[in-house]
Structure formats: C-alpha cells, structure tokens
Amino acid sequence: MRSKGIAIPYVVWMAIFVVVPLILVVVYAFTNRSGGFTLENFASMSQYASVFGRSFLLAFVATVVCILLGYPMAYFLARERGRLRQMATMLIMLPMWMNFLLRTYSWVFLLERNGFFNTLLETIGLPKLDIIDTQGAVVLGMVYNFLPFMVLPIFSVIEKMDHRLIEAAQDLGANSAEVFRRVIFPLSLPGVLSGVTMVFIPSVSTFVISRLLGGGKSLLLGDLIEMQFLGSAYNPHLGSAISLVMMVIVLVSMGIMNRFGEGEGEAVVL
C-alpha cells in the first residue's frame, strides 16, 4: 500500500510531461488548421520520403560506426585496471560535460574550408578537403556526440561479467579469441542493444548536427520537424504527423531488435 502512495508523484509527473505532450502530438497529427479531423498530413508526407530515407540511413551508419569504435573501447577499458582506466573513462565522459551546441560548433571550426584541419593540410603542402557540409560530416558529428552512449552500457556489462565464466571457458579449451567469441561477446550483447538504442534515436531525430555540419544541404527529419514548428514552413499539424511516423518506425525497429536479441537477455537502458 505504502509503495503505491510513494509512486503517486511520479505517476503525476509522467502524466504531465510524457503522456500529455504525446496526446497533443497525436491530436495535432490528425487535425488540420481549422481543427477538423483529417488524414491529409500523412498523405502529404510522401514528398519527404527522401528525408526519411536519409535520416534513417545516416543514423544507421552513425550507429554502426559507434559500435565499431565503441565496442573495442569499452572492452579494453573494462579489462584495464587502475589509473589508465580512470583517465580513459574521464576522456570519454569529458565532452558530455560540455554544451551540445558548443561541442558541435567546435567541429565546424575544425572542419571548415579555412578551418583547423585544412590549415594543417595546407601547411604540410596537401590539398584542402571539403569535409564540412557533407553527409560524412553529419555522421562524424553524430558519432562524436553519441559515442559515449555506446561505450558506457557496453563497458558496464563487460565490467560486471563474472570472471569465472572466462576461466570456465579457458578450462574447457578456449584460447582468448574463442573466449571472446563464445562467451564475452554474446554476454555483452545486451549492452550493445542499449547502446544502439541510445545512439540511434538521438541520431535519427537530431537537427543541430545536420544544420551545423551538413550545411542545410542534407535535410534530416529533425530539421524538417523543427521547420514545421519554428521555421519558415510553419505547420505544426504536419510536424506532429512526421514526429508520429518517425516515432512509430523507431519503436517498431527497436522492438524487432529486442526480439532478435531476446535470447541474450533484455537490453538495459541506463
């Protein structure tokens, strides 16, 4: 009984800040400017198919890169002891203490036509590169911003892994590569799943990164939605419809992924 009483404030909080906005999104998505029911918002969305495609593709690529970079990072960190590990953890966490906008801007400065990298290339006599305002730069921004969210859950899963399981595998004849393939990796999959969730979702909906590093050339879903609410194309109804569709696609893909990884245990969202 008591525990229910304690839960009440949280339930109220969730209702106000999660459920109400969600209902508003749904209501807006199914109405037009005069407030009547309509499906037109969804029908008119087909013209933005390429934006959907690009958003999911870039988020997917960023997620894959995050796994490829983040997994080894997490693995070696988790197996490392002492000072080196503390320092490396600090370095991974450090950017997260900085403002999101600020650290993305810093990449603009680094990648610009006359920015840090190109100046560097020039001084050593190499031709300048066009990095900024490409989809590559957008992916780079996503990876840079969201990599810690991949590293941390994998790190914590590997770190908590029972060392005796590794010894048991060795005992049964597994060398270190086989120990990794047959025990450590499968047991770390829940961490990877959490990491994927936590990288993919913000990547798919980001608008700052594409705006700053993509130069507005590669319009993403986040930009599109933002435009409907604050920008030139003001149409919150269409914006809500796009949000809703995006949300459904994300939920479905996460659901499929979790089902896929079910045998390895549920994903732990930190």
Next chain:
Amino acid sequence: MAKELIRLQDLCMAFDDEPVLDNLNLYINDKEFLTLLGPSGCGKTTTLRIIGGFTTPTSGDVLFDGVRINDVPPYKRQINTVFQKYALFPHLNVFENVAFGLRLKKVPDAEIKERVMEMLEVVSLKGFENRKPDALSGGQQQRVAIARALVNRPKVLLLDEPLGALDLKLRKDMQMELKRIQQQVGITFIYVTHDQEEALTMSDTIVVMDKGSIQQIGTPEDIYNEPKNAFVADFIGESNIIDGIMVRDKVVKMYGREFPCLDGGFAENEPVDVVIRPEDIDIVPVEQGQLVGTVTGVTFKGMQYDIIVDFRGFKWLIQTTDHSPVGARIGVKIDPDGFHIMKKSQYSGMFGDYSSYSEEYDELSDVEALDEEEAQEDREEGYEE
C-alpha cells in the same frame, strides 16, 4: 601399481607478500580420488587453481606426467574443473553448456550429440537439454557443471567444493553419485572440501591442510585412526586430546596414572598428546573405572548420547548408547587400542577440550560451526605469538 600423474614440488604461493601456500609437496596418482581437506582460507582453492593453470605459483613446480607445466595455459591442459560456484554459461542451454568443450575441439556434430546425451544420462539430466542454467536447481546446475567437464574426457577433474550449496540429503546422494561417476569413467579426481565427513566417505587419499601447509596425507582410515597432530585429530571427527607422558613403549601416563596402550617408538618419558575418540570410551561403575569423573552435560543425538564428563577440570566428550544423568559420578574404561599417541606439535594444547561444547550445546543450531570458528580464532592467535 598406481602410476604418478601429478606432482607438486616445493610449491609456494604468496599474494602481495602474504604467504598462502608454504612449500607444498604432493604427488597424485592416476585414477585416484584425492581430497584436499582443511578449514576455510587454508589454501585449497589456490592449490587447485595452480593445478588448473589459473594461478602461477610464486615458486615451485607443477609436473604432469613428469613434464613441467607451470607455463602451460589452462586451455592446453588435459584437466577440467568444476568451479566452486559452477560458472555455467548463462546464455547457453544445458546441451550447449555441456557441448562447449567439444565444439572448441571441432568434434563432428553427430558425435557431439552422442557424447553430450551420454554424459547427461550419467548425471541423470536427460530431458533438460533445452533449459537455461537459471531455470535449474542448485543440484542440477552442479551436475551440468560436472557433465560439462567430464564430457571432454580429461585425465584429471578438479572439483572445488561442488556440493557446498546443496542440502544435506542431496549432498549425501551426490557424494555417492560422484564416487560412482569417478569409478565409472576411471579418471583422477582432485576434490576440495572443508567437510571432513565428505572427505572420509569419498576419498582414496586425504590431504589435510592448514594455514597453507600440509598436515597429513593418508587414506581415510590412516587419517582417522592415526592423526599426526592435534590439528588433524581435532579436524577429523571428534577427539579428546589430553597431555600425557610416554613412560615407555606401550605405557602412557595421564592424570598421574599409567594406561596400557599399543603405541611405541617414543623416547622414555617423552611428553605426548594422547587422542581418545569419544566412541572408544566405555562407561563403567565408579569402582571399576580407570578414571572417575562427573557428567556435566548430556545431548541426545539420535544414534547416541553425547556426554560431557569433567575429569579434574578437563572436559571429555563421550559417545555412548547408555544414558547417564547430569551430575552423576561415572567411571570410564579405555581399551589399549583406544589410545592414539602423537608427538607434541605446534598445535598441542589448542584442541581436544570440550569445555566450550558443554556450555553451548543447548543452542542447537550450528554448535559445531561455532566451535570451529573459535578453534580457528584460537589458532590464529596462537600463530601470532
């Protein structure tokens, strides 16, 4: 003729300069059931881990079939381990857990299936192939762990307190089961336990350890009947250990009285520890008694009464089927073969008095565990002096 399989030579182990194993020398025969027995923290697991290859000794050698294997990694040793907490792979079902070692050796699928099923049969777990370890009881997990190790047909199986988590009944069953499996597959078992009864029931050879060194090696009968020092006598079964003097061969003096015994080979008038097992003492009328004492406690134990008798301030434990009331004056008689004489050792005077037992026997639970703990503390204190 038994063939030597493993030899531990001058083995020392220290963690952060804290000595844990002190100059261990031990050889283990092929097809032998050898038990490392000793109190918690005496270095049993460490010894086993050194044999398994998970820990490198600070100094000394491990020989396998005459070859030094100190630097051979665990996965290359013909040794498999049943770990203290089983360590089953949670992401694999029972079948795949057992098949793990065979898959690594690239054994053909058909043969894997055959051998795994055969092994599950041996440990009576047929029908559990598809369960995940967390859907098994402790006893079942333990049997999976045994099957997982045995299916690889190792030359040696290391078992680290595999029955520790089981209830008494299951423990007894599994003891018989393990012994049967060992005889059936015909390989060496090195078994770790701190339960003396388990050690006595199952082993061909028992190695009694304390504080990182071996106290005695012998058959269960040897260890029980001829303990080398007060520690062994106390750790294996119940013992009254009394200060005595070996007057000459076959005559020992306690309480100022001479008793005939069967032991010999001591110096004349050498101070000794005299061990008398509680079941070797007969209660007789006072006038016929070799010694006379007062009963200070009686506990009914089902098979027998545990009687605490005060002989001039030193309390003995006597196990008998006859009831004697508290306060009664009784005589006792001990046959010559009831005495076991030991040389004095560092453990003399630390064990074998049942004063604390008589005070605590009312608290039925864990009396023995308490006693053991106290004895352990006493021992530690004794060491520091």
